[in-house]
Amino acid sequence: MSLSETADRRDLGKVTDQNASRPTAGRHTIALFASELHLVFGRARTWVTLAVLAGVPMLVGVAIKLSGAEGGEGFIGQVAGNGFFLVVASLALSLPFFLPTAVTVVSGESLAGEASLGTLRTVLTAPAGRSRLLAAKMVALVVFCLVATMTIWLSGLIAGVVLFPIGDVVLLSGTTVSLADGLLRAFGIAILVALSLLGLAGIGLFVSSLTSTPLAAMAATFGAFIVFGILGAIPQIDEIHPWLLMYGWPSFADLLRDPPYWDAIIRNLLLQGGYLLVFYTAAWARLTSRDING
Amino acid sequence: MDGIDLEVPAGSIFGFLGPNGSGKTTTIRMLLGLIAPTSGSVELLGEPMPKAQLSVLPRVGALVEGPAFYPFWSGQANLLRFDAADRTADPRTRKLRAGQALERVGLSNAAGKKVRAYSLGMRQRLAIAVALMQRRDLLVLDEPTNGLDPQGTREVRSLIRQLAGDGTTIFTSTHLLAEVEQLCTHAAVMTRGRIVRQSTMAELRSELRPRLVVKTPDLERAATTLTGLGLTDVRQLETTVDGDPGELPIDKLAAALVAADVRIHGFGLEHPSLEDAFVALTGEGFDVAE
Numbered sequence: 061m062s063l064s065e066t067a068d069r070r071d072l073g074k075v076t077d078q079n080a081s082r083p084t085a086g087r088h089t090i091a092l093f094a095s096e097l098h099l100v101f102g103r104a105r106t107w108v109t110l111a112v113l114a115g116v117p118m119l120v121g122v123a124i125k126l127s128g129a130e131g132g133e134g135f136i137g138q139v140a141g142n143g144f145f146l147v148v149a150s151l152a153l154s155l156p157f158f159l160p161t162a163v164t165v166v167s168g169e170s171l172a173g174e175a176s177l178g179t180l181r182t183v184l185t186a187p188a189g190r191s192r193l194l195a196a197k198m199v200a201l202v203v204f205c206l207v208a209t210m211t212i213w214l215s216g217l218i219a220g221v222v223l224f225p226i227g228d229v230v231l232l233s234g235t236t237v238s239l240a241d242g243l244l245r246a247f248g249i250a251i252l253v254a255l256s257l258l259g260l261a262g263i264g265l266f267v268s269s270l271t272s273t274p275l276a277a278m279a280a281t282f283g284a285f286i287v288f289g290i291l292g293a294i295p296q297i298d299e300i301h302p303w304l305l306m307y308g309w310p311s312f313a314d315l316l317r318d319p320p321y322w323d324a325i326i327r328n329l330l331l332q333g334g335y336l337l338v339f340y341t342a343a344w345a346r347l348t349s350r351d352i353n354g
Numbered sequence: 355m356d357g358i359d360l361e362v363p364a365g366s367i368f369g370f371l372g373p374n375g376s377g378k379t380t381t382i383r384m385l386l387g388l389i390a391p392t393s394g395s396v397e398l399l400g401e402p403m404p405k406a407q408l409s410v411l412p413r414v415g416a417l418v419e420g421p422a423f424y425p426f427w428s429g430q431a432n433l434l435r436f437d438a439a440d441r442t443a444d445p446r447t448r449k450l451r452a453g454q455a456l457e458r459v460g461l462s463n464a465a466g467k468k469v470r471a472y473s474l475g476m477r478q479r480l481a482i483a484v485a486l487m488q489r490r491d492l493l494v495l496d497e498p499t500n501g502l503d504p505q506g507t508r509e510v511r512s513l514i515r516q517l518a519g520d521g522t523t524i525f526t527s528t529h530l531l532a533e534v535e536q537l538c539t540h541a542a543v544m545t546r547g548r549i550v551r552q553s554t555m556a557e558l559r560s561e562l563r564p565r566l567v568v569k570t571p572d573l574e575r576a577a578t579t580l581t582g583l584g585l586t587d588v589r590q591l592e593t594t595v596d597g598d599p600g601e602l603p604i605d606k607l608a609a610a611l612v613a614a615d616v617r618i619h620g621f622g623l624e625h626p627s628l629e630d631a632f633v634a635l636t637g638e639g640f641d642v643a644e
Contacts, residue, residue: 091445095438103426178422179436182484185386185418186439187411193439351389 089196092188096200100166106204109162110211116158117150117216121223143220144229144239147246148316150216151209151253155309159208160285163257166204167264168278170197171347175272181352190348194265198340201261205254213250217243235318245315252312256328259305259335260285266343269350305335358549360542362492362525367518369538369555370527373636377547378527379419382496386416399492412442415485416494420501421477425470429461429480432469437487455483459513475506482513493517495526499533511537531628545636562626566599566607569620579614583607596624 100106124139124146135149171194174180183193220226229242237245264281271277288305291297301307308328314321358381362368372378383389384396387404396403401410423432433452437443443451456465459479464472472480478498485493498514499507514537518524528534534541534555542552551558566585570576576595581588585607588597599607608621 089441091438091443091448092441095435098431099424099435102431177424178420179424181383181386181388181418182416182422182436183439184388185411185414185416186436186443187387187407187441188439189408189441192441349390352383353389 089192092192093196093199096196097203100200100204101207106166109165110208113154113158113162113208114211114215116154116212117146117219120150120153121146121216121219125223139220140224142229143222143224143226144242144246146220146224147213147216147243148249148313150212151246151249151312154209154212155253155256155312156306159205159253159257160260161282162208163201163205163261164264164278164281164285167201167261168268168281169274170201170265171268171343172271172274172277173268175352176274184352191344194269194340194344194347198261198265201265202254202258205257205261206251208257209250209254213246216246231316231318232313233317237318245320248315249312252315252325252329256309256312256332259332259339262336262339262343263305266339266346269343269346303331305331307331356548358544360525360549360552362523363540364491364523365518365521366539367514367524367526367537369534369541370525370544371531371534371541371632372527372529372544374529376545376636378529378544379496380547381544382416382418382494382527386411386414386418386494388418408441412440412488413491414494415488415490415492416496417481417485417498418494418496420497421474421481423469423477423480425468427469428466429456429469429472429476429483430465432480433483433487436484440488443488451487452483455486456480458486459483460509475502475509478502478506478510479513482510486517490522492523492525495524497528498526499528499530507533531632535628543632543635550635558628558631562628562631563598564623564625565596566604567594567596567620567622567624568611568616568618569594570611570616570618572616575614576611576616579611579616580607583610594620599623 120136121139121143124136135145135152138145139149171180174183184190188196226239228236228238229245230236231242260281263284264277267280267284268274268277271280285305292301292304292306308324308331311324311328314324360368360370370378370381380389384391385398385403387396387398387407390404398406398410399413403410423429424435427435430452433455434448437448437452438445453462453465456462459482461476461479461483464476469477469480478501482495482498485495495514499510502510511533514524514526526533526538538555540552540554541558543550566580568576568580571593573590573593573595577588577590580595580597584602585597585599588595604623608618611618611621
């Protein structure tokens with residue numbers, strides 16, 4: 061099958077001229093990536109999600125303030141004494157549920173959303189290039205994860221300063237460090253938490269490449285997340301626990317030791333990288349061979 | 355889908371006709387590299403698809419199966435997004451080109467409005483604006499007037515004519531014969547996944563030979579007389595007799611019929627429509643493309 065145009069020379073000449081004035085490849089790739097970010101952050105839904113995440117530290121802070129109770133378990137117990145811990149406690153509280161939900165929604169939407177709108181065919185005939193489009197989608201997901209955890213970090217800091225006394229930080233290992241050092245460590249935690257979400261983001265991207273129904277992609281991704289949670293709760297299969305998606309998630313707390321325990325942190329990052337690699341490759345294989353009928 | 359070879363002359367408006375389900379959209383999707391053929395190869399502008407898509411597709415503007423947009427964005431934002439996806443598009447002139455494309459399709463006033471609030475006609479025009487973001491050698495428009503009211507249809511048609519006038523080759527699929535008749539310079543007819551006809555419109559029209567139709571109660575006598583006068587393919591119908599007069603002068607035919615004592619209630623030449631030709635090529639009724 062073919063469609064050919066019996067073009068005259070004048071016509072071809074014009075095209076060549078136009079190509080000559082077109083800029084180099086790097087700028088276009090940046091343009092597509094920027095456009096993907098705009099697609100994620102240019103919608104009200106994303107801002108509502110971020111607002112909800114920003115609300116977590118406020119809610120936790122106000123609740124602790126109102127109860128007036130000193131002491132208690134873990135990071136939350138230390139919030140009343142030092143507002144700094146509100147940052148860490150909020151990140152820790154958001155990791156098991158709020159953040160995965162947000163990542164599920166955004167990653168499930170990424171390809172399936174475009175397929176359901178029909179914009180995928182327009183983007184692909186632009187032509188965006190399928191591999192390049194997938195890369196842009198993934199980069200936008202990574203940026204979203206980072207923005208989500210940074211939102212909590214910032215909101216936690218503001219709420220912590222406003223509601224509680226704030227000062228030097230006593231680490232888990234007993235050492236006292238300056239507030240600035242503590243905040244830097246909390247910033248590192250925000251990054252680690254964001255990176256911990258990448259395995260799930262990869263799963264979401266893959267599922268999203270399978271369907272033209274974004275809601276189905278979100279539900280399936282969240283379902284996978286719950287299955288991991290259930291598997292992690294069954295003691296009889298504890299041999300496989302270290303390989304589950306969320307096994308290394310609590311490792312971020314090791315950054316609050318002096319010196320930090322890097323082993324568990326690195327292991328978690330490698331595990332997330334492994335999940336991401338497997339599912340990203342699967343998504344690539346799927347998207348590059350998929351018939352776009354939607 | 356079998357052995358389709360479409361030759362679209364530069365600067366022509368090429369109508370791609372076929373009943374629903376005949377494979378028009380599938381053909382277009384394959385040409386644009388959206389779907390892969392189960393076997394065989396696809397070429398667009400002489401380049402293999404989808405292998406060469408990154409170099410060929412920037413030269414091609416496409417509207418596939420109805421307009422699709424991000425409803426939560428403005429028309430302009432949609433244009434910018436699709437242009438950003440084109441790796442050959444210059445980011446420096448993007449806004450300027452978007453403004454020009456919107457003006458071209460008459461949407462300048464609605465540029466900042468969310469596409470959710472656009473009418474179908476506006477969306478259809480916005481889809482054409484996407485194709486106009488860059489100078490293209492070829493525009494592939496899949497049913498560009500589908501679902502439009504008469505005004506919208508006229509708007510789109512006149513836009514297509516303008517574009518063709520500027521030297522862009524237009525390849526438009528449709529099942530609306532009136533559209534092809536008014537718009538196209540060339541046409542191909544597809545049915546059951548095959549191209550059954552491909553020619554210029556002038557050629558297609560010249561083949562539609564007029565028939566002489568005589569309304570009369572004396573069917574038999576009329577038929578014999580006409581056959582005797584040299585008409586071919588004479589048919590006796592319920593109240594009429596018709597046949598192909600060829601080059602015979604029809605005034606002489608009338609006189610001959612009267613002389614043969616045939617009572618004439620009606621007499622005239624009937625020009626078959628493109629629809630008749632289309633149906634002759636693609637089959638009648640619901641068994642089409644089965």
